[in-house]
Every structure is written in C-alpha cells, then in structure tokens.
Amino acid sequence: MQINGDIQNIKQHIVKRLEGLYEKTVPIGQLSTHELNSEMLEVTHLLGREVAVYLNRQGKVLQVSVGDTDTVDLPEFKSRRAEGKLTGIRCIHTHPSGDTRLSEPDLSSLRRLRFDCMAAIGFRADREGEIVGSLGFFTGDVAEDGTEALSTVGPLPERALHMINLTYLITVVNKKLSARSTKTTADETERALLAGLDCGKTLWPIDESMAELERLADTAGAVIVGKFIQRREKPDAAFFLGRGKVAEIAMEVQNRDATLLILDDELTPSQQHNLEQMLGIKVIDRTALILDIFAQRARTREGKLQVELAQLQYNLPRLGGQGLVLSRLGGGIGTRGPGETKLEVDRRRIYARIHDLEAQIDAVQKNRHLHRRRRKLSRIPLVALVGYTNAGKSTLLNKLTGAEVFAEDKLFATLDPTTRHLVLPEKQEILLTDTVGFIQKLPHTLVKAFRATLEEVQEADLLLHVVDCSNENYEQQIESVVEVLKELDAVDKPTLYVFNKADRFAVPDAAPGQARKGLTPAQEAMMLHGREGICVSARTGANLLALQQLIEHFFSEQQVQMELLIPFAQGRLLTELHELHAVRETDYCETGTRVKVSLPASKRARFEPYEIHKK
Numbered sequence: 001m002q003i004n005g006d007i008q009n010i011k012q013h014i015v016k017r018l019e020g021l022y023e024k025t026v027p028i029g030q031l032s033t034h035e036l037n038s039e040m041l042e043v044t045h046l047l048g049r050e051v052a053v054y055l056n057r058q059g060k061v062l063q064v065s066v067g068d069t070d071t072v073d074l075p076e077f078k079s080r081r082a083e084g085k086l087t088g089i090r091c092i093h094t095h096p097s098g099d100t101r102l103s104e105p106d107l108s109s110l111r112r113l114r115f116d117c118m119a120a121i122g123f124r125a126d127r128e129g130e131i132v133g134s135l136g137f138f139t140g141d142v143a144e145d146g147t148e149a150l151s152t153v154g155p156l157p158e159r160a161l162h163m164i165n166l167t168y169l170i171t172v173v174n175k176k177l178s179a180r181s182t183k184t185t186a187d188e189t190e191r192a193l194l195a196g197l198d199c200g201k202t203l204w205p206i207d208e209s210m211a212e213l214e215r216l217a218d219t220a221g222a223v224i225v226g227k228f229i230q231r232r233e234k235p236d237a238a239f240f241l242g243r244g245k246v247a248e249i250a251m252e253v254q255n256r257d258a259t260l261l262i263l264d265d266e267l268t269p270s271q272q273h274n275l276e277q278m279l280g281i282k283v284i285d286r287t288a289l290i291l292d293i294f295a296q297r298a299r300t301r302e303g304k305l306q307v308e309l310a311q312l313q314y315n316l317p318r319l320g321g322q323g324l325v326l327s328r329l330g331g332g333i334g335t336r337g338p339g340e341t342k343l344e345v346d347r348r349r350i351y352a353r354i355h356d357l358e359a360q361i362d363a364v365q366k367n368r369h370l371h372r373r374r375r376k377l378s379r380i381p382l383v384a385l386v387g388y389t390n391a392g393k394s395t396l397l398n399k400l401t402g403a404e405v406f407a408e409d410k411l412f413a414t415l416d417p418t419t420r421h422l423v424l425p426e427k428q429e430i431l432l433t434d435t436v437g438f439i440q441k442l443p444h445t446l447v448k449a450f451r452a453t454l455e456e457v458q459e460a461d462l463l464l465h466v467v468d469c470s471n472e473n474y475e476q477q478i479e480s481v482v483e484v485l486k487e488l489d490a491v492d493k494p495t496l497y498v499f500n501k502a503d504r505f506a507v508p509d510a511a512p513g514q515a516r517k518g519l520t521p522a523q524e525a526m527m528l529h530g531r532e533g534i535c536v537s538a539r540t541g542a543n544l545l546a547l548q549q550l551i552e553h554f555f556s557e558q559q560v561q562m563e564l565l566i567p568f569a570q571g572r573l574l575t576e577l578h579e580l581h582a583v584r585e586t587d588y589c590e591t592g593t594r595v596k597v598s599l600p601a602s603k604r605a606r607f608e609p610y611e612i613h614k615k
C-alpha cells in the first residue's frame with residue numbers, strides 16, 4: 001500500500017506503521033475509532049508532521065498520506081464526484097500543534113474535494129492523552145455569499161465525535177444537495193429498497209412474500225432498487241432487522257440513492273422511528289404500502305372515507321417518528337391520502353378528522369342497511385365473489401354479467417363493491433357482487449375499516465371463492481383468504497371454489513399444432529382436492545356455463561329450516577309453500593297459520609318477513 005506524500009526521509013519502521021493504518025476499519029456510520037485515532041496521533045508525534053487517512057462509507061481506509069491535507073491530490077476521488085453530491089469519502093487528519101480547530105486550508109479542501117466530512121484530531125493540551133477533534137461538513141444549504149454552506153463543530157472529546165451518526169448526516173445533506181441540483185417534485189418516483197425477515201415458520205416462503213411486496217411497491221409507483229432478506233429467529237425489538245443488516249442497508253441507501261425502505265411486515269412505531277433515524281430516509285411497512293395503494297384506488301365516497309380513516313388510525317401512534325418524513329422529507333408513498341389531499345399531520349386535527357369520518361361512515365352505513373332491507377324484500381339471493389387479489393374476480397363478474405368493472409393486472413384493482421343482477425340458465429336470479437381482493441398479512445386495521453364494504457360478504461347467501469390456480473402459491477392464497485373470512489365471521493358460509501385462469505394450462509397430450517389450453521379432468525380434480533367447485537377461465541369463458549349451473553344447483557338444493565306465521569289474509573303464500581313441498585308441520589293460532597318449513601335457500605328472503613323469531 002502506498003503512502004501519499006513525501007516519505008523519502010522517513011524511517012522504515014515509521015513507514016511500516018503508516019502502512020499499518022490501511023488495516024484499520026471503522027464501523028459503518030461512525031466517524032472513526034479510538035484505535036485509529038491513537039495510532040495516527042502516535043505516528044504524528046514520531047514524525048512531527050500531519051498524517052491523514054481517507055475512508056469510504058464502509059469504513060475502509062482508502063488512502064494514507066503525510067503532509068498537509070491541501071497538498072494531497074487524490075485524482076481517483078475526483079472522478080467519483082456525482083453532480084451536486086458528496087463523494088462518499090471522508091478525511092481524518094492530525095494537527096501536530098494540538099489545536100484541532102479546522103484551518104482555512106482544511107475547509108477549502110473539504111469544499112474542493114466534496115468530502116462527506118473533514119475531521120481534525122489531536123491531544124487536548126491541558127490533559128495528557130485525551131483525544132479531541134473537530135468536524136467540518138456541508139450543510140446542504142447555500143451561504144449568504146452564494147457558496148455551499150459549511151458547518152463545523154468542536155473541539156469535542158472523541159467519544160462525542162464517535163456518537164455522531166454519519167449515515168444520517170450524509171443522507172440528509174445529500175438529499176438537500178440533490179434537491180437543489182435537480183428540480184425535484186413531491187411526486188417524484190420513489191426509489192425503494194425492500195426488506196423482509198425470514199423467521200422460518202410463516203405460511204409463505206419469504207421469497208414469495210417479497211415478490212408480492214415488490215408487486216405492491218410497483219403498483220404504488222415505486223422503482224425497486226434493492227432487496228434484502230434476513231434470516232433471524234425473531235425481529236429485533238428496536239430495529240426489526242439486526243444491526244448488521246441495518247448497516248448494510250445504510251450503505252445501499254447511499255449507493256443506490258434510495259428514498260424509501262419498505263418492510264414486508266408490520267413495524268412498531270418505535271422500530272419505524274429508529275430505522276428512519278439510522279437511515280435518514282422514509283421507512284414504511286407493508287401495511288402503509290397497502291393503505292397507500294388503497295388511497296390511490298378508492299373511487300366511491302364510502303371507499304375514500306374508509307381508507308382515510310384507516311390511514312389516520314395507522315399514522316396516529318407513529319406521528320413522533322414520522323415527523324421527519326412528513327415534514328422535512330415530505331410527500332410520496334405513505335403520505336398520500338385518498339383524492340387530492342395529503343394526510344393530516346397535526347395530532348389534534350387528526351382526532352377531529354377521525355371523529356368526523358366515523359360519523360360520515362355511520363351515515364353511509366345506515367343508508368346501506370336500508371338498501372339491504374329493500375334487497376331482501378326483493379327475494380333475490382346475494383352471491384359474493386371473494387378471493388385473493390388479482391385472482392380474476394372482476395373479470396369473472398364482467399364476463400358473467402356484461403358489467404364493466406375495472407379489471408387490471410395490478411394488485412387491488414377493485415376497492416369498491418359492485419353488484420350486478422344475473423339471471424342463471426334455469427331462470428334463477430341472483431345478485432352477484434364483486435369485492436376488494438384479500439392479501440396475506442392484510443392489515444387488521446384495514447379489515448376493520450373496510451367492514452362496511454365487506455358486509456356484502458357477511459350478508460351473502462353464497463360465496464364464490466375465486467382462485468388463480470395458475471399461481472403456484474394458490475394453496476397459501478386460499479388459506480390467507482380463509483383467514484380474512486374468519487375475521488369477518490364469514491368462514492362458515494356456503495362456498496363454491498372457482499379455480500380461475502385454467503386457460504393458462506396447456507393440455508399435455510394435445511396433438512401437435514393443436515395447442516388446446518385447459519385442464520384435464522384429472523388435474524381439475526387434483527386441484528379442487530375435495531373442495532366443492534369448478535375450474536374455469538374467465539378470460540376464454542370456458543366452463544362458465546357449468547359454473548352458473550353449479551350456482552343454480554346450489555340454490556335449488558340448499559334447504560333452510562324456518563318457522564313462519566302466515567296471516568290468514570295471505571293464504572296465497574301458504575299455497576306457494578305447499579307447491580314447494582316445503583311444509584313440515586302446521587298449527588293454527590289466532591293470528592294466522594304457524595308452519596314449520598324446509599325450503600330452498602333462494603326462497604328464504606321471500607318468507608323472512610313472516611319468520612317467528614325465537615327468543
């Protein structure tokens with residue numbers, strides 16, 4: 001390793017010690033170490049001249065030099081200078097005089113070479129052996145004279161210097177510098193790093209979960225610039241990830257110019273806060289990401305109210321931590337509300353807004369209940385499409401009913417339920433409703449916020465669980481959907497499985513040139529695995545008639561038990577019941593005829609007004 005500067009008259013054993021400085025390393029984010037400082041100062045003492053080391057952000061010594069810092073020329077460093085930004089290299093040097101204040105030449109080389117920072121160290125004059133130092137750095141602002149402003153601190157004890165979080169400092173400064181050199185706008189594309197934890201005992205393989213996170217981030221409009229997976233028994237209480245991994249990510253933030261870190265799991269407010277402090281960029285989790293997508297996609301008034309409520313409830317405990325994000329670094333994913341609005345950041349106003357939103361949702365919900373009552377009276381059973389996001393629910397609804405619901409190869413294309421009337425081949429009428437797609441790790445707050453929308457599911461007489469059977473994780477997706485259904489108390493509803501996208505399977509034994517698409521009956525049976533259902537293709541229309549027949553069959557087969565009191569004036573109803581062969585027991589009382597009936601589920605709503613409710 002070469003020593004920079006004039007070393008001709010230096011004794012060999014001192015040259016050796018200078019060379020030894022190349023072996024020293026410094027933890028990422030820390031200015032220097034006591035070991036490095038003392039060695040530099042001892043050599044300085046032997047030489048009577050300045051010693052300087054140049055370190056990169058990984059804490060590796062790139063160059064050692066003797067002589068004053070302004071005469072060192074570091075050609076290879078200059079080429080690294082990105083427009084407007086810091087070089088990624090810092091200089092630590094000794095002041096043999098013991099006065100560690102930064103000199104004019106020090107500051108000018110800091111400015112000229114655009115170092116991350118410049119430090120001068122020395123022994124404190126009055127106390128033998130104690131090391132002190134000063135630090136100079138760019139602030140990212142413009143000084144009054146139009147030059148880049150510099151700031152200096154010190155002399156400080158080395159302990160204090162080592163407590164400065166360099167990563168954070170550099171990120172904030174770089175952010176300011178690049179904001180000035182290129183005009184940035186609030187909706188500038190986010191450059192996201194993704195990170196996930198593999199605890200080894202989750203339902204989903206971590207790779208799959210990360211791939212899904214990537215699709216979510218893409219849907220939200222971010223560019224993915226890096227991915228990290230850490231294997232670890234359980235999350236770190238303070239940082240969620242281990243410290244080493246956080247340091248590694250800190251480096252990537254610099255190298256890749258990332259503006260956002262997205263974690264695959266829910267973070268506690270303090271983990272989020274700590275990570276932001278360490279990394280100097282915005283940190284969000286899967287939940288915030290999903291909320292952000294929902295905010296962008298909600299169309300109906302009710303949808304918007306629900307998303308905003310969920311976002312505010314999510315943000316409330318995080319406000320302290322997000323101060324940095326929301327106020328200083330501003331904008332982008334995680335700060336966008338539904339519509340044009342940016343999310344409220346003032347705690348008091350949030351409380352007021354939450355209150356207001358809840359009242360509005362209540363009102364909307366009352367209105368829906370009215371509709372529902374009316375619909376019940378219309379006697380038409382309700383069938384709800386449920387399933388993992390992107391399974392093809394909307395496509396299926398469109399194909400079956402000729403509706404024009406937005407369907408797209410993006411996650412969460414649908415947020416607002418759409419209901420359509422459908423007459424099945426044998427004239428059974430149903431109402432078919434499309435719902436928001438589910439996803440693994442669906443935030444609890446969101447299920448709660450979307451309760452009103454998801455009431456359609458709870459009210460349904462039959463669920464069609466749509467599955468994208470071309471997705472290799474379809475079994476896990478089914479399980480995740482079932483988890484959400486449990487949360488909605490809808491898991492025991494009668495369900496038909498609709499294995500969609502069957503067209504993606506080529507028939508293996510199709511004759512050459514006859515590349516028929518579809519599933520063989522054997523494959524179909526294997527997929528359904530005992531579940532009641534059918535394989536279809538919403539795209540090609542294959543098997544959709546059979547699906548409709550299956551639904552019809554369900555309603556004609558399904559028997560419900562009821563006890564009714566039919567007023568004498570409504571004798572016509574009694575006749576109808578007899579025609580259905582539904583009557584099991586008859587009893588007469590003062591007000592009418594009491595009957596115990598067993599009738600097709602499709603007729604339940606018709607007779608519900610006469611039902612006797614047992615206490």
Ligand SMILES: Nc1nc2c(ncn2[C@@H]2O[C@H](COP(=O)(O)OP(=O)(O)OP(=O)(O)O)[C@@H](O)[C@H]2O)c(=O)[nH]1
Pocket residue numbers: 387388389390391392393394395396406407408409410411412413414415435436437438500501502503504536537538539540
């Ligand atoms: N190959 C194939 N693609 C399909 C089929 N059905 C739907 N798709 C595609 O799958 C993607 C998702 O379809 P959507 O209907 O939006 O799915 P969804 O379940 O409503 O999704 P969310 O609303 O996001 O929950 C779209 O690109 C569809 O074109 C199918 O039968 N075969």
Ligand SMILES: [Mg+2]
Pocket residue numbers: 393394395406407413414434435437
């Ligand atoms: Mg949809």
